[in-house]
Amino acid sequence: MQVVFDKADVPALILAKEWTNLRKELFGTVSTILDSAEPLIGTPTLDYDSVGLNFYDSGKLSLDRDYFNPAHKDSGTLTILVRSSEACDGLEIADLRSTEKIDSEAIGREANFIPVPAVAGEVIVLAGTRLQRLLGKAKVRACVHRVCRPTQGSDKHQRLSLTIFCGPPMK
Numbered sequence: 513m514q515v516v517f518d519k520a521d522v523p524a525l526i527l528a529k530e531w532t533n534l535r536k537e538l539f540g541t542v543s544t545i546l547d548s549a550e551p552l553i554g555t556p557t558l559d560y561d562s563v564g565l566n567f568y569d570s571g572k573l574s575l576d577r578d579y580f581n582p583a584h585k586d587s588g589t590l591t592i593l594v595r596s597s598e599a600c601d602g603l604e605i606a607d608l609r610s611t612e613k614i615d616s617e618a619i620g621r622e623a624n625f626i627p628v629p630a631v632a633g634e635v636i637v638l639a640g641t642r643l644q645r646l647l648g649k650a651k652v653r654a655c656v657h658r659v660c661r662p663t664q665g666s667d668k669h670q671r672l673s674l675t676i677f678c679g680p681p682m683k
Contacts, residue, residue, distance in 0.1 A: 531676065535561065538637070539678075542590070550646045552589060552679075560588075561678045568602070568671040570661050578661055580671070583620025585654040586640040589679025593636040596672040603628045603636075603671075606656035619656045642679045 539552040568580040583606060595601055604625035611623040628636065638655040659671065 531561070535678065538590070538592075542637075546647055546651050548647055548651075552643070552646070561676055564675040564677065566671070566673045566675060568659060570670065573661055579658055580661065581659040582617075583623075583625075583656050583658040584616045585656055586638060586677060587642065588640040588677045589642045589646070591638040591640055591655075592676040592678065593638065594674040595630045595634075595636070596670075601630050601671040601673075602660040603630070604658050604660055605638075606658075608653055608656065616656055620658060623656070625658065640677075640679065 542548075543552050570580075573580060580602065593603075595603070604627050606619050606623040606625055608619070608623065611619055613619045613622050638657060639652050641654040644652055644654045
C-alpha cells in the first residue's frame with residue numbers, strides 16, 4: 513500500500529514555506545537596523561538554514577552537571593529560537609561588557625550571565641559568528657549563550673525549543 517501526501521498538508525513543508533517569507537522580512541529588517549552594505553541573504557551561501565528541535569530533561573541530567581549546553585556562540589548568521597512557555601527554562605545570555613575574554617569557554621567562566629525568561633509567543637533572535645564576521649565587531653558581536661538546569665520552581669524541569677539556524681556555519 514502506498515501512502516500519498518498532499519504537499520500542502522505536510523507540516524514541515526508548511527513551516528518551510530512560512531519560514532522563507534519570514535526570513536526575507538527578518539533579514540531585511542536586520543540589514544536596515546545595522547545599516548549593512550553587505551547582503552545578508554540572496555546568495556546560495558547565505559540562504560542556507562536548518563531546523564532543530566531541542567528537548568532537555570533535568571531529571572536525566574547528572575547531578576554533577578549544571579548545564580544542558582555550556583556557553584557557546586552559534587556559527588551561522590542568525591539563530592531564531594522559539595521556546596516552550598515555561599518561564600525559567602534555563603536560557604542565559606552573557607553580558608559581554610562584564611569580561612574582556614573573547615572565546616566562549618573563557619566567557620562562560622568569567623562573564624555575568626542574564627537569565628532570559630520565556631514569554632508566550634516570543635521569538636528570540638541571536639547573532640552568530642558569521643554575522644559578526646560579515647559586518648564587523650564594531651556593529652555586532654556574536655551572542656554567547658548557555659542553557660542551565662531549569663530552576664526548581666519550573667514545571668517538570670524540562671525545556672523544549674525549536675531552533676532555526678540561518679546561514680551556514682563558518683568552516
